[in-house]
Amino acid sequence: MAGTLTLGIVGVGNLGGALAEGALAAGAVGRVVGSDVSKERLTELTERLGDQFQSATPQQATASADIVVVAVKPHLVPVVLRQIKGSLPAGSVVVSVAAGVPTAKISPSLPDRWPIVRAMPNLAMVVGASATALCANEHVSEEQLDSIETVFRSVGTTVRVDESMMHVVTGLTGSGPAYVSVLIDGLISGAVKKGLSTDLARELVVQLFYGSAKLLQETDLHPSQLRDRVTTPGGTTIAGLSELEAHAVRSALMSAVEAAAERSEELAQS
Ligand SMILES: NC(=O)c1ccc[n+]([C@@H]2O[C@H](COP(=O)([O-])OP(=O)(O)OC[C@H]3O[C@@H](n4cnc5c(N)ncnc54)[C@H](OP(=O)(O)O)[C@@H]3O)[C@@H](O)[C@H]2O)c1
Known part of the structure; x- marks a missing residue:
């Protein structure tokens, strides 16, 4: 049909x-x-x-x-x-x-x-x-x-x-490509700061997001399970995660979705 x-x-x-x-x-x-x-x-x-x-x-x-x-x-x-x-x-x-x-x-x-x-x-x-x-x-x-x-x-x-x-969906996936772009941009900058070329860092980080999303899409893994699989006690990943927690990245992402959803509600009423 x-x-x-x-x-x-x-x-x-x-x-x-x-x-x-x-x-x-x-x-x-x-x-x-x-x-x-x-x-x-x-x-x-x-x-x-x-x-x-x-x-x-x-x-x-x-x-x-x-x-x-x-x-x-x-x-x-x-x-x-x-x-x-x-x-x-x-x-x-x-x-x-x-x-x-x-x-x-x-x-x-x-x-x-x-x-x-x-x-x-x-x-x-x-x-x-x-x-x-x-x-x-x-x-x-x-x-x-x-x-x-x-x-x-x-x-x-x-x-x-x-x-x-x-409104929630608007603040989540409608606006979402912008949030993901900020995350990607930040990771690229971190790698560049440590000496990797911008082009190589971009190629690696984009594939990182694609691969991580594909893993979550094709398995039943919860994001926290995927995180734990990559995290060795006392290793590199926990050192990085600890910085993300210190800067309240998860909390900032929650607030971003909340703020965007509320803005969508405001715009709908105007
Ligand atoms: N882009 C996103 O990320 C995104 C995500 C979710 C939802 N949306 C929604 O999707 C809608 C379209 O977004 P978009 O990014 O595709 O916008 P866009 O690229 O500006 O496309 C809208 C098109 O409609 C034309 N247009 C304006 N008035 C018209 C009329 N009376 N008759 C026929 N065509 C007319 C515009 O021409 P002119 O440019 O010459 O005015 C433009 O080519 C928006 O309402 C937006 O809220 C967008």
Whole structure:
């Protein structure tokens, strides 16, 4: 079913463009109709994706779609909803990837009782490795949600959450690539301080994160178990860990997620 669907995307920037590309490459949809204010972006995607991608106005992208993804910046979501409201085909579902825009703010701009899904992906979508959380209002059918999951699985993994958890997810995996980048940057600097070249340190640290994540993903190990497996009494790792504890790194990470989730709540109310 999913492979025959048409995906309409309003805003084919970083995320919308990556979704178009990933969904077509995986055969999750049969066709993508995309709209963007940037003509260059549309031309680039048309050249890259061929006949299966069609550029259109927001209304046209909506009119032929089974799934309509709104992938513009949060402050432009009301503008786009006004543009597409009159073009939504019966049986279609609207998916918003906008951070901090709750379904309660989307639904008044759409026809009564319209199916709405919120997705919180992250920038790793551009390399097919997003961690995407999905939540749906009560008008979304299981079949629609399955199809949307298939689309987002083409660019990473998906989980379903209650909408009340979307702020946490935003502060965790939406913002998360920035936290991980800070950690990677710090480790590279430590190695450079001890004489390793920046290029070598970068190559090693990026693979370190990839390998550690793969270990956790492919085994049942809890992070604390993985930590203990690497830690010899009186050895090098405990010396490093002791510095992380002295600088309250775990506590800082907890606070970062908490602060970002609270900021997401504030933005949703503004
Ligand atoms: N990037 C992330 O890490 C991330 C993570 C999670 C969620 N999100 C959410 O994803 C959404 C998109 O983010 P992004 O990084 O992909 O943004 P982006 O690269 O700026 O893409 C949005 C695109 O939509 C275009 N656009 C603006 N108004 C439009 C309209 N009325 N009709 C058609 N196209 C329009 C923009 O054109 P112009 O640039 O010319 O305005 C731009 O090309 C945001 O709401 C963000 O909150 C992003």
